[in-house]
Amino acid sequence: MVAVRLQGIRKSYGTVEVLKGIDLDIQDGEFVVFVGPSGCGKSTLLRVIAGLEDASGGDLYFDDQRFTDVPPAKRGVAMVFQSYALYPHMNVADNMTMSLRLAGVDKAKRRERAAEVAEMLQLSPLLDRKPGQLSGGQRQRVAIGRAIVRNPDIFLFDEPLSNLDAALRIETRVGISKLHHTLRNTMIYVTHDQVEAMTMADRIVILDRGVIAQVGTPMELYQAPANIFVAGFIGSPKMNFLPVREEGRGDGKVRFSTETGEAFELAIDLPAGEPIAQLGIRPENLAIGADGQIGGRVSTVEQLGSESLVYVEADKATFVCKITSGATPKIDETVRLVIPEHPLHLFDAGGEALPRHTHSSPR
Amino acid sequence: MARKPGETIWSDAGRWLMITLSLVFVLFPIVWLTVASLKTRNAALAVPPELIFTPDFDAYSRIFSGGFLGAFQNSLIIALTNVFLTLLLGVPAAYALTRMRGKVQENLSFWLLSIRMAPLFAVILPLYVLFKSLGLLDTPLAVSMAHLTLTLPLAVWMLVTYFRTIPEDLDQAALLDGANSLQILWLVIIPIARPMLASVAILVFIYSWNEFLLAFILTSRNAQTVPVAVASLAGTMSFDWPLIAAVSVVSMLPALVFVGFAQRHIVSGLGSGAVK
Ligand SMILES: Nc1ncnc2c1ncn2[C@@H]1O[C@H](COP(=O)(O)OP(=O)(O)OP(=O)(O)O)[C@@H](O)[C@H]1O
Ligand SMILES: [Mg+2]
Numbered sequence: 096m097v098a099v100r101l102q103g104i105r106k107s108y109g110t111v112e113v114l115k116g117i118d119l120d121i122q123d124g125e126f127v128v129f130v131g132p133s134g135c136g137k138s139t140l141l142r143v144i145a146g147l148e149d150a151s152g153g154d155l156y157f158d159d160q161r162f163t164d165v166p167p168a169k170r171g172v173a174m175v176f177q178s179y180a181l182y183p184h185m186n187v188a189d190n191m192t193m194s195l196r197l198a199g200v201d202k203a204k205r206r207e208r209a210a211e212v213a214e215m216l217q218l219s220p221l222l223d224r225k226p227g228q229l230s231g232g233q234r235q236r237v238a239i240g241r242a243i244v245r246n247p248d249i250f251l252f253d254e255p256l257s258n259l260d261a262a263l264r265i266e267t268r269v270g271i272s273k274l275h276h277t278l279r280n281t282m283i284y285v286t287h288d289q290v291e292a293m294t295m296a297d298r299i300v301i302l303d304r305g306v307i308a309q310v311g312t313p314m315e316l317y318q319a320p321a322n323i324f325v326a327g328f329i330g331s332p333k334m335n336f337l338p339v340r341e342e343g344r345g346d347g348k349v350r351f352s353t354e355t356g357e358a359f360e361l362a363i364d365l366p367a368g369e370p371i372a373q374l375g376i377r378p379e380n381l382a383i384g385a386d387g388q389i390g391g392r393v394s395t396v397e398q399l400g401s402e403s404l405v406y407v408e409a410d411k412a413t414f415v416c417k418i419t420s421g422a423t424p425k426i427d428e429t430v431r432l433v434i435p436e437h438p439l440h441l442f443d444a445g446g447e448a449l450p451r452h453t454h455s456s457p458r
Numbered sequence: 459m460a461r462k463p464g465e466t467i468w469s470d471a472g473r474w475l476m477i478t479l480s481l482v483f484v485l486f487p488i489v490w491l492t493v494a495s496l497k498t499r500n501a502a503l504a505v506p507p508e509l510i511f512t513p514d515f516d517a518y519s520r521i522f523s524g525g526f527l528g529a530f531q532n533s534l535i536i537a538l539t540n541v542f543l544t545l546l547l548g549v550p551a552a553y554a555l556t557r558m559r560g561k562v563q564e565n566l567s568f569w570l571l572s573i574r575m576a577p578l579f580a581v582i583l584p585l586y587v588l589f590k591s592l593g594l595l596d597t598p599l600a601v602s603m604a605h606l607t608l609t610l611p612l613a614v615w616m617l618v619t620y621f622r623t624i625p626e627d628l629d630q631a632a633l634l635d636g637a638n639s640l641q642i643l644w645l646v647i648i649p650i651a652r653p654m655l656a657s658v659a660i661l662v663f664i665y666s667w668n669e670f671l672l673a674f675i676l677t678s679r680n681a682q683t684v685p686v687a688v689a690s691l692a693g694t695m696s697f698d699w700p701l702i703a704a705v706s707v708v709s710m711l712p713a714l715v716f717v718g719f720a721q722r723h724i725v726s727g728l729g730s731g732a733v734k
Contacts, residue, residue: 168636182646193645194634
């Protein structure tokens, strides 16, 4: 159980810079999720922490001790690979206790420890099987067991659920969360699935092309995304974005016009600064109503039981409304979209969120 | 053989015919050799050949009296040494080649093999001079090392291809478990690659066992191998056909035993279950 500190971590492969200076503090016992689109450098960052890749620059501290040059086996980290990476020629018990064998622990003790961990993961009847004789979910648990056996300070997970089917994924997700509650170890978890990130993380680190886009608790990221990238990445369905031109502000009001010539006014109180270039509205905050500011046409309606998703073509883009009550409009119906004043996300031309004067306002 | 749906008795018959033909093709020389080894010297060369005759084991006893045991011993030593050295040097080399990154490593295994695309005659003379100056001429070691110049690149090339299919995640899992490179190789890679190691061992053994030219050039009396000894029989005035046949038949035995032994390691499905 240790705190991890990353200072200006860089990694280049040849001329390609994959990590461009990562600064991050992870608390002792925290469950941190790295999330981001494919190729953004999540795995690379995890492997730098594990010591499987050398950083090209920057430093890594575990509990204020510099660990940048410590070999992987001495870092007290255990990693669960996306591919599981089980030793195919060894049975489950030997797979899980390979680290003990290499540390010179005798066979009886190893078997004991394997049985102990297998008990935790419901693997007891499978101890003598080879990985080839296990199902995907069982292999996954053996891989986690191998990490637990080592009693590491830090658990690293690289997309451990991506090879499982949907049901097993949820089950294992819950299992890993439980594990964190029992063991209270520092855990770093990589995924590109924002639902996994939202449900498991104490804090989420969003990576975008080798830089940190934002760090925060799931709700912080959801309610106050720092930029368009984060706003669009967190939340499902995605946040709607409406490009606008600011026509003037004053009196706590801002006047806008859109590309297609719609014009409207919203009560927005914000400090002087960059003009607003885009409005961001989450689907659950976008309503359909006669007094809406922009007009559009319904293109698709998805009934999900407890809610409906209505797709509206408006202003040369598709907007998604999540409707939980009332009548849903029909396809091809002409509707107007109601842009709320709260919660409404504002972005400047560079995609950075513009801060509003905070006033607690009910929905 | 179970018939698949839609197949008639004729496709069954066709299949058996093909199998029989290829067996005849492969086995005929062996049968013929065996038959010849059991005839007397005159009967062996009789035209037309006698189909019915009393077997005569005289040729086999002459293997012992004629000093062939030494040749068998040499061949065995040379082939086993060669298998041992090839694996000892080839496995770590191939492993290193697959796990090191860089342009050079990527192409090195190919260049290793390409060395031996030159005709054998181009290397024989330098090898002869080399071994002569080392005082190793006419020793089994010289022949083994000469064979190594072919078998080592071949083995490295085959093993590189195989090691590439072993996911590097396994190495890294072992690394995190506390293994050093040698332990990763010994505890993870080699057990997984056992079928391939067995195949390489078989090929190398057979090559070394049967190789003639290098063994002929580099040995004179003490280190003569079976193929060289057989060839020297053929050159003598009295052409002892049954003896040649008998030596050939016996010379197949060690190879058969070795292949049978090594083949037990070629079990499929061992590599499955590592990933995914
Ligand atoms: N060994 C390597 N050599 C060159 N480039 C590499 C290497 N490994 C990774 N990269 C590049 O680094 C970038 C980040 O890779 P990384 O594996 O960290 O992505 P990721 O965020 O884990 O993506 P995914 O979600 O697809 O796993 C990618 O653009 C990839 O092409
Ligand atoms: Mg990855």
